[in-house]
Amino acid sequence: MSDIAISVKNVSKEYLYTESTEQSGGMLSGISNSLSSHSIIRNTKALNNVSFTIYKGEIVGKNGAGKSTLLNVLSQITPPTSGVIEFNGTVTSILGIGAGFHPELSGRENVFLNGAILGFQKKIIEEGLDDIIEFSGLRDFIDT
Secondary structure, three states, X not given: OOOEEEEEEEEEEEEEEEEEEEOOOOOOOOOOHHHHEEEEEEEEEEEEEEEEEEEOOOOOOOOOOOOXXXXXXXOOOOOOOEEEEEEOOOXXXXXXXXXXXXXXXXXXXXXXXXXXXXXXXXXXXXHHHHHXXXXXXXXXXXXX
8 A cells, every 4th residue: 555645746726717897987987887897807827737745644834834725626625727636545624724623622622623523533633643733833732
């Protein structure tokens, strides 16, 4: 069995969006959006040919590094525009600061609660607990 958990090869993600431009002056000004403006369709590349390998048990990147688009693609919330992603095992992500955390529980209790909700056995959570705490940057406050 391979030690590779995720293999990402040449993944790109483009988003299309519309930009409205107002026409100025004249009789049409302010009558109706359909008469006084038009839309321009633009695209932006959020990911451009990203490739990497993640090994089982590895935690990737620092907090706040701006990896939301990549997490959305890896979590299959949104498909990549191009490229290949291969999974070997379970992949989960919590998107957004504070997502899924109960304010009346300690950080440690929240780790176990969220791990259980995601289907992880207590033993697996215990094995990764030190890495999770280190990644959080909250070691001094984990039992608060």
